[in-house]
Amino acid sequence: MEQSLSPTLVFASIVLLWILAILIRPRNSVPLPPSPPADPIIGHLRMMPTDDQGTFFYELSKKYGKVVYLWLPGRTMIIINSAQAAVDLLDKRSALYSDRPPSDVFMLMGWEETIAFFPYGERLRKHRKMINDYLRREKCKDYLPAQALEARKLVENLASTPERFLDHLSRFSAAIIIRIIYGHEVVSDNDYYVKIVTETAHCLRRLYLYHKSWNETLTVKYLPSWCPGTYPATQARSYRPIVDLMHTYPFEDVKTKTANGTANDSFLRSHVEGLQKQGSAYPYPAKDIKGAAAAITNAGTDTTHATLMAFMLTMVLYPSIQAKAQEELDNWLDSGRLPDFDDRPHLPYLECLLQETYRWHSVTPTGIPHKSTEDDIYNGMFIPKGSIIVANTRGITLDEDVYKDPLTFDPSRYQRGEPHPIGHFGFGRRICPGRFLADSSVWIAMATILAIFNISPPMGHL
Secondary structure: OOOOHHHHHHHHHHHHHHHHHHHHHHHHHHHHOOOOOOEEOOHHHHOOOOOOOOHHHHHHHHOOOOOEEEOOOOOEEEEEHHHHHHHHHHOOOOOOEOOOOOOOOHHHHHHOOOOOHOOOHHHHHHHHHHHHHHHOOOHHHHHHHHHHHHHHHHHHHHHHHHHHHHHHHHHHHHHHHHHHHHHOOOOOOOOOOHHHHHHHHHHHHHHHHHHHHHHHOOOHHHOOOOOOOHHHHHHHHHHHHHHHHHHHHHHHHHHHHHHHOOOOOOOOHHHHHHHHHHHHHHOOOOOHHHHHHHHHHHHHHHHHHHHHHHHHHHHHHHHHHHHHHHHHHHHOOOOOOOOOOHHHHHHHHHHHHHHHHHHHOOOOOEEEEEEOOOOOOOOOOOEEEOOOEEOHHHHHHHOOOOOOOOOOOHHHHHHHOOOOOOOOOOHHHHHHHHHHHHHHHHHHHHHHHHHHHOOOOOOOOO
């Protein structure tokens, strides 16, 4: 049983932390990036919103510039609101900006072996190699038939029960990843793999609403549950059994099927076989294999699902854009056949529609923050070592210096020469290794849905 700290000790620890934070605030002859006025002791803590941080950071950029400095007790934050600055720092100087700030909350939830939260170093490189071997661009071509098949199942389900379209989009997103990572084919709505993946994603979304890793100004895992600000840690502990199940159940299931010769080809089977043949000599122990499989599955399922929900919304809101994409499909496809990946180069407006969906409503508006490992100077601004670097995708994709009328959903902007959005899959050495798979999944779903259906609001709405 955990021992609770006394209120006096907790209060004293908080005061000490504030004092230390003031003493260690960066001082340098080169100025910090522009910053809004801060409160004494607590800095910008009071002005930080509890939700929609991406829009808040974007609004800061309008007044203080594309690179903004914020200070919280014990934390220096650099907010990036331009693609150029993000590329200059996170891509071109990736050796300095590939670390992660630690997160006790996500560790309490059970994500210790997840690449997204690893600090920069050998462990990160090891997992990236393991994942990239299975999700590199050329390897992902092997998965295109499975993605097309699942897209056809998706439209069958939508035709059968259109009122359950959210469930069908979720199943589509999960089924592709589950097939590739675990070798399991989803054949029913009650599939146990889908249940595990869906519940895990639900827990992460709920926790994300209440918590950002840059808000961990205290080591929350040591504080009692009654202490203000510890709700995310309490929630994380309650979600731990679900996350643990996502790591252990597929691994044990595939291990059993591999032993009796019934396992299908998959990421997990390939590593289980390697572990069984080489034992301790295999470069990836079981905990790494479980962690990598769970990381790919969770990230790939949730972001694909969210992107497709954004696509459905835009089609309801912009029927003329939907009609233009359908006209392109009708003119290209022969004899009413369904689209396939070979059609993608011949459907330029649909490609613009995909890119605008990424830009207009990024499903990862602030991403996962980076952390600087050395002092740096960028465009005459000092960036202290240990700063939390937030590449604000929301601000980047609404940059009025890059996009005309950025709040307007307009796929034709790319035909006029505006650049495709960047950042929705991350930057530098922390870029999402599953981006090629995810992009193909979203494209084939969009193309197949538009080839079959007109998307409109329910009767009596809008």
